[in-house]
Amino acid sequence: MSIPRLFVEADLALGEDVPALPGQGHYLGQVMRKGEGDAVLLFNGRHGEWRARIGTLRKDKATLVPESQSRPQAAGPDIRLLLAPLKRDAMEWVVEKATELGVASIHPVLTARGVVGRVNEQRLAAIAREAAEQCERLDLPRIAPALDLHRALDAWDGTPILLGHERGAAPSLAQRVAGRAPPLALLIGPEGGFAPEELQALARRSCVSSVALGPRILRAETAAVAGLAVLQAMAGDWTVA
Incomplete structure (x- = not known):
């Protein structure tokens, strides 16, 4: 299955747990059938794209753990x-x-x-x-x-x-x-x-x-x-x- 890719609002840095946005926990667990430890990709518009894993997953709430940057941030044309x-x-x-x-x-x-x-x-x-x-x-x-x-x-x-x-x-x-x-x-x-x-x-x-x-x-x-x-x-x- 494909790796879910999610936009988050928090800063992305190695080892800093990131709270999932409302609805993302349900999406990961109920729609994508993912569980704790599974891979995700994260981006926030400031710090590039990061490989991460699901740290905790409880109903609609989840925490995500960034592990390495997969793409640096790049500015698009205005x-x-x-x-x-x-x-x-x-x-x-x-x-x-x-x-x-x-x-x-x-x-x-x-x-x-x-x-x-x-x-x-x-x-x-x-x-x-x-x-x-x-x-x-x-x-x-x-x-x-x-x-x-x-x-x-x-x-x-x-x-x-x-x-x-x-x-x-x-x-x-x-x-x-x-x-x-x-x-x-x-x-x-x-x-x-x-x-x-x-x-x-x-x-x-x-x-x-x-x-x-x-x-x-x-x-x-x-x-x-x-x-x-x-x-x-x-x-x-x-x-x-």
Whole structure:
């Protein structure tokens, strides 16, 4: 059977017992059928990945004992996703796939034509954690608090934003990204598109550039994942051997 891989919050160091997070004891004992002494892999986003063993396992509670570092911590490219919240299943799917693609942070932005007005950040963080455990990345993407688009732009740090434009002439995303390096951000609007006043506000921001995402109209979740794949392929860690 495969070795379970778990995200933990505690520091990882040789011989320092680590408490499992809520639910992980049940997962190890009841789902994976593991017991005390069995191997696990641990990561916390700061200290790399560690080989460890289960020290104690009692119902939903477990302690884990790091024994040796298997991979050092490495920083991923600062590629961000700004996304108008989608309906629950689609939003969770995007968070899962964006995590697998190595996105550094996910920023829900509330828009005039959006169909969802609130975001369950804790649920999305749990989805991201599970995806990170499965895809072997060494950190978790940050799930930013949902903000109105205008507030999000006012608080933005100036990182270039590539606006996926479903209509109108614009250079392709690949053309815009060629020769550039992170930090970079991709902005995907709601299924109904941005309202005219939102597009005007975006056009006034010097950090925002419109990009085309191909010759076909894409669903928002497809546009987000396809755009992130292009960013990773051309400016991210897909270029690393």
